[in-house]
Amino acid sequence: MSYNLLEGKKGIIFGALDENSIAWQTALRVHQEGGSFVLTNAPVAMRMGAIQQLADQTNAQVIPADATSIEDLNKLIDESMEILGGKLDFVLHSIGMSVNVRKGRAYTDQNHDWTSKGWDVSAVSFHKLMQTLYKKDAMNEWGSIVALSYMAAQRVFPDYNDMADNKAYLESIARSFGYFFGRDKKVRVNTISQSPTPTTAGKGVKGFDGFISYAEKMSPLGNATALDCANYTVSLFSDLTKRVTLQNLYNDGGFSNMGVSDAVMDLFEQQQSE
Numbered sequence: 001m002s003y004n005l006l007e008g009k010k011g012i013i014f015g016a017l018d019e020n021s022i023a024w025q026t027a028l029r030v031h032q033e034g035g036s037f038v039l040t041n042a043p044v045a046m047r048m049g050a051i052q053q054l055a056d057q058t059n060a061q062v063i064p065a066d067a068t069s070i071e072d073l074n075k076l077i078d079e080s081m082e083i084l085g086g087k088l089d090f091v092l093h094s095i096g097m098s099v100n101v102r103k104g105r106a107y108t109d110q111n112h113d114w115t116s117k118g119w120d121v122s123a124v125s126f127h128k129l130m131q132t133l134y135k136k137d138a139m140n141e142w143g144s145i146v147a148l149s150y151m152a153a154q155r156v157f158p159d160y161n162d163m164a165d166n167k168a169y170l171e172s173i174a175r176s177f178g179y180f181f182g183r184d185k186k187v188r189v190n191t192i193s194q195s196p197t198p199t200t201a202g203k204g205v206k207g208f209d210g211f212i213s214y215a216e217k218m219s220p221l222g223n224a225t226a227l228d229c230a231n232y233t234v235s236l237f238s239d240l241t242k243r244v245t246l247q248n249l250y251n252d253g254g255f256s257n258m259g260v261s262d263a264v265m266d267l268f269e270q271q272q273s274e
């Protein structure tokens with residue numbers, strides 16, 4: 001289904017690793033809606049090779065860039081504008097990684113060098129990206145920048161570990177930079193707070209299976225999928241949401257406003273009667 005919502009719009013999509021990636025699904029939907037873009041990912045992710053398949057499907061070019069490197073970001077943005085023939089209308093930051101999560105270190109026993117690395121990749125990279133776009137004046141007026149977050153920024157999910165802090169920081173950067181981008185360039189900046197989603201990053205979190213089924217049972221509409229997130233992002237890139245900015249927007253089937261659901265209560269009642 002296509003509504004031509006992004007006809008003529010140009011942008012950059014970060015973070016498509018494989019077809020489960022939220023960024024992968026977003027690239028497919030943006031392409032269907034008439035948008036054109038450059039795909040980018042960390043050089044190490046390139047070696048896995050899958051991104052070229054997505055590029056072929058969406059007539060996109062791929063430019064490797066480590067999102068923590070200002071040098072890489074400068075090159076990426078210059079080359080993207082050259083390839084796409086002008087300034088950008090949309091950018092998706094779909095990047096997250098915690099070394100502590102990867103290596104199974106508990107929140108109370110972090111290796112703080114790893115904490116810094118994860119913070120740089122998952123949160124500060126968003127500032128670096130926006131600062132580079134801002135300084136180059138690379139965004140068209142009424143352009144839209146989106147990053148992906150998770151509700152652990154607001155509430156405690158113990159196994160989400162230091163990623164919770166990274167997401168809180170990421171959401172704050174969206175607001176702070178969003179002010180300057182709005183005031184000076186008429187560009188909007190938002191984060192989407194997405195349901196647990198079975199991707200490489202998602203499944204890396206300890207207890208992910210329990211996590212995702214709990215959220216499914218708690219949410220009146222069920223968990224939002226990667227495709228749901230892609231659709232929401234398309235709407236935020238489109239001209240239909242021109243004055244939505246500085247927001248953290250929940251795409252979670254209602255989970256974030258729930259206390260308890262019948263489905264979860266039933267499980268506890270069953271347990272008690274056993």
Ligand SMILES: NC(=O)c1ccc[n+]([C@@H]2O[C@H](COP(=O)([O-])OP(=O)(O)OC[C@H]3O[C@@H](n4cnc5c(N)ncnc54)[C@H](O)[C@@H]3O)[C@@H](O)[C@H]2O)c1
Nearest residue numbers: 015017021022042045067095096148196197199200201202
């Ligand atoms: N999967 C979930 O449950 C879930 C829920 C809410 C939010 N999110 C967020 O969605 C975003 C996308 O994650 P995903 O779930 O699609 O997983 P994913 O593993 O498919 O994507 C994460 C991407 O980050 C990229 N990346 C890591 N380090 C990088 C670097 N230095 N430079 C550039 N790219 C780098 C990876 O190569 C990968 O493509 C992340 O911000 C994640 O935290 C995911």
